[in-house]
Amino acid sequence: MQVVAEHAARPDATEPLLAVRNLRVEFPTALGDSRVVLRGISFSLLPGEIVGLVGESGAGKTTLARSLLGLPPVPGRITAGEVLFRGTDLRALPERDLRRMRGKDLSMVVPNPRGELNPLLTVGEQIAVVAQVHLGISRKKAREKALDMLKAVQIPDPRRRFDAYAHQLSGGMAQRVVIAMALVCSPSLVISDDATSGLDVTVQSQILDLIRALAEKQRSAMLFITRDVGITAHFCDRVAVIYAGQIMEVAPRHAFFFEPSHPYTIMLLAAFSHSPELRHRWTVPDVKRRTVEGAAGCSYADRCPLAQERCRTVEPPLAQLGPGHFSKCHFPVVR
């Protein structure tokens, strides 16, 4: 996909901050061969843009998030493709340089915050360490900065929480701490992996507003990974759908929700609407997902209600349908 075409809806589009080209990640199996989990992912992010990535569990969302940072889940390996950050291929950089960038230029908000925080350090200390190491500031300054971040993420009584340990915080509060940690160095790219899934709706909306405000203030771009299509409708500038390690459709928010074209996207939206009649029209029940590597055709063909012979033999290209709107389907639904 051409960057220019992808951002056609944004005439002011400058150089993308992040451009992923044909990224492929494989996991070796016990049998000696390998399972391809990401099969040629391409997309790009402009500075300040929030792109939602939705998909079911097992689609490769987390693998993608971690591979962008050069840390694919063990034992996965990036076997092909480029991750261009400001034009530099991160895959070509030595680990030492990458380490300097992670947390500073590229950072990640992880799910399950209480599991990810260090139980032996106070949360304030953990935020301060990130700032101290990456920004090269004094310990005192770093602690001040950490306290400012705790205030920015609206933790009540931040001075006291600074000295709290992860287990003393509620889920919502721990999530705020992880966000504070991800944003303390004002990164230009934030990857959020299911950051709000463990939260209750009233807390979730507060956290989303917060992330959005902070991202806007710092002009950070964000890849927002979630299982919840509902969030992306209100939070993201563009939305991409991932299925079986491939991007099936990507579109500006409005087009994504009002002119969805890929049967899989439509199914996701239909499943959300709780309308049995819609769902029956758009899903094929109880079909085991295709896991055979190298099988020809579209990876969604087995579950697709519109699938025809060609879908099972020829893999569809990610073709352009409108400004910034792409769909990987031989028979996209167009009105």
Place this chain on the structure above:
Amino acid sequence: MTALLEVSGLYKSFTISGSRALVQAVNGVSFAIQPGETLGLVGESGSGKTTVGRCILGLLDATDGSIRFRGQDITLGGRRSKSRGKMQLVFQEPAESLDPRQRIGRSIEEPLVALKFASNERQDRLLESIGLVGLSEDMLNLYPAELSAGQQQRVGIARAMITRPELVVLDEPTSALDPTARAEIIELLQRIQGELGTSYLFISHDLSTVRFVSHRVAVMYLGMIVEQGDAAKVFAQPVHPYSVGLLSAVLLPNPKLKYETAINLQGEIPSPINLPKGCFLASRCPLVLQRCRDEMPPPENLGGGHIVHCFRHQEVAALDPTTDTFTRFQEEAKRILGVFPVEPQLDSAAAQSEN
């Protein structure tokens, strides 16, 4: 009509080891479930939903209050044998609630082993139960890991239904599932209810699912039911500020349909240790009065079983427009999805993929 289940004034507190403080998880919950009815119990995590379910099933002893099942008092442990097998539970994580080293047929019939059924009768019931949930006989020898998450949850439901229960407590049965699998499970549960008249207590924080499956809904906050009533009514016109806040925070998959509301809850649920004196929502409620901080609002019956605990419910009702976001979304989705020129060929596609 007598209620199948009647819970009144239920309290449950837990002691904290090494401390004299009490975690007051459930604080005076009352509700009833009629035969064939689904009551949706919604609330944030930590609001006591699961504890209520566990007290009903007798997995926990209530601290105070009474639980009556088919008119009989089953509050205390010793009397529970009367309801054994008549109430069942379906868990949230289908994978974790099945023994990974047991074939699923064995897992499904286990409740009957506990109830000392003879082997041939177990076999009959097993076949009946898997037929009900749409699993095939040749799957009985599989292990849980060989099934998809949706199939695993079918196994969980088959295991619950094998004792022919009158009430099933569904504790977040769809939260761990992907949208397609979730929709299948919901449909299955509704079909079972239609065929057998089973009552459900549907515990979930997923409001749109609750709206879809429930006849009546109860909104829990900090161990209390702050509002309960007819599901369509409560969702269309909530009269408790917490219900309004909860509903307005739901994000529907349509950029144009954001629930507009004047009530925006800030902060988080307070700790259930040292409960506030007045209304539990006072610290987060934008409509709070001094009176709310001083005394607990009593339950008020607005008619038709719609009960609310709030001094200012009339103002809440007046303040929020009567628009049911969920209904609006459903209509919008139909509009978007209904006009496609191509009719999917469901049958041929399904038939081909089976080959």
